[in-house]
Amino acid sequence: MDTIIGIDLGTSTTEAAIIRNGKPEMILNMDGEAITPSAVGIDASGNWVIGEKARAQYLLSPEKTAIEVKRKIGTGDLIPLGNQRYNPVDLSARLLEYVKHYASESLGEEVTHAVISVPAYFNDIQRQCVVRAGVQAGFTVDRILNEPTAAALSYGLEHMDDESHILVYDLGGGTFDVTLLEMFSGVLEVKASNGDNQLGGKDFDQKLMDHIFTAFRQKTGVDLTSDKAAMARVKDAAEKCKKALSSEDEYHIVLPAIAMKGSKPLAVDMTVTAEEFEAMSAPLLERTHSPIDIVLEDSGIDFSQIDKIILVGGSTRMPMVARDIEKYTGIRPVLAVNPDYAVAEGAAIQAGIISGAIEPEDSLVMTDVCPYSLGIKVSNGFDHDLMSFLIPRNTTIPVTRSNTYYTFRDYQTDVDVVVYQGESDVASSNHLIGDFRLSGIPSKRQGEEPLLVSFTYNLNGILEVKATIQSTGKDASIEINMMDNPSSGEDTHDYGTMDLEKWKDNPAGREFRSTIRNVERALDRDLISDIDTEDELTDLLTDLKEAIIDNDLDEARDIEQEILDILEEEDI
Ligand SMILES: Nc1ncnc2c1ncn2[C@@H]1O[C@H](COP(=O)(O)OP(=O)(O)OP(=O)(O)O)[C@@H](O)[C@H]1O
Ligand SMILES: [Mg+2]
Known part of the structure; x- marks a missing residue:
């Protein structure tokens, strides 16, 4: 069986791990580091630079360097780099290519298979993008795994015999995930997942940046936000300040010659206290509460039944995070053994279970949930944009659910089955993930012809939707297959709508x-x-x-x- 590595493709940092002697081990990059900054750039001679080199280059030429690419995945936004604009998938592929390269060097064999983790709260479109990036980098992507599930796996492997409810709180660079799991005798069951795709360490940096901009404007009358190079330096300083304030009471920011007033260079020179930083961050911590509530509600568990809260992600190093959780839940959280490695280690464990590198008797049985609701667009005769849910969010996967629908116009001979993912009752407010047409319906009066629509969602995140005319047995179906190599689609009707929309690229x-x-x-x-x-x-x-x-x-x-x-x- 081929070697499969586990990859945590993070907003700020990327890590890879492999199973050795039944345990996950981090793979070191070309600089000998386990942690690679998720930065991609083009240097002065037009070559690609990845990782630490790109992160360093960001300070000097931010216009030629992309950071936090993951935040743009699945948005349709392009990222300017030099005089070209790049798809976030292409830039993520560059990063994964680098991982493939250093993993192959380090392991002394060509690595071609990977399990890649994604935020639990990534929708299908974002997941498909990550798979595409992996394929583009030359990997066969054997599984997409939810990050908190991965973190729980790495914890679970060490605590197989415990029986408990565990809440994994993952605050990374760009995303926030919270997941409730139940462990009992080697079975790890994900009960519910929720989160915020647009909340992470980056937002704490932004609070400090805004604070610096305002102070600078008040003092000098100069606006730094229109100068990209100055912005990059302020961002770098803000992140350093943030990290320092995780262990110190105050931090002194000095940025000489950040701007000019006439011929006079101006500097940022100010002190930020931990207390000030905490006050400006309060609204961000507040935003973590509702996902916690939803997860508990969806899994039917209350605070008193949680045995342990595990902190994952670099941003949980900020002491205010643990304090806020304890204040909100009454439970003192524990830091994961290594918050930066837990997700990659868990991805490696999943990879090991697939490849056989982990013995079946040592392995955890794991179940996961689908984090978003899935359904189709229906009409009640007046409103043509209603969402009919077939698989509610946080249903344990794999799962099959079906429902009967009827034609709503007289003599209607075909229907469009339009599949959406999301929580809104208005179908088009959700994410469109695919559609197909079922034709050949016997021409009858409205409501006389029953049509059975069934959804099957498996552990790989492959959704199959099938519609059947019950009286004749004729059916049509679509497989929204995020594990597919998108360039291999031949039958036009197997094309998801989103794939087709790539013509715009x-x-x-x-x-x-x-x-x-x-x-x-x-x-x-x-x-x-x-x-x-x-x-x-x-x-x-x-x-x-x-x-x-x-x-x-x-x-x-x-x-x-x-x-x-x-x-x-x-x-x-
Ligand atoms: N000591 C620290 N104090 C405060 N923040 C820190 C510290 N160390 C790292 N961080 C922050 O943690 C974030 C990176 O965490 P991590 O590597 O877990 O994220 P990621 O996996 O890249 O992102 P995501 O999981 O959101 O995609 C960055 O915002 C970084 O500034
Ligand atoms: Mg992460």
């Missing part, structure tokens, strides 16, 4: 934008005269987007012409 696709928009509008507003033409246009639209994704522009132009001919016939 190709700048050359711009010339087709207005045609695509026109077709989408016509389809949305039902402007097409008959179903067959509608189907034809839908297929052509898919082909067009695929051609753009494949950068086959001649093909795209041919398809566009076919579309334009139809639109003209339809008078659109």
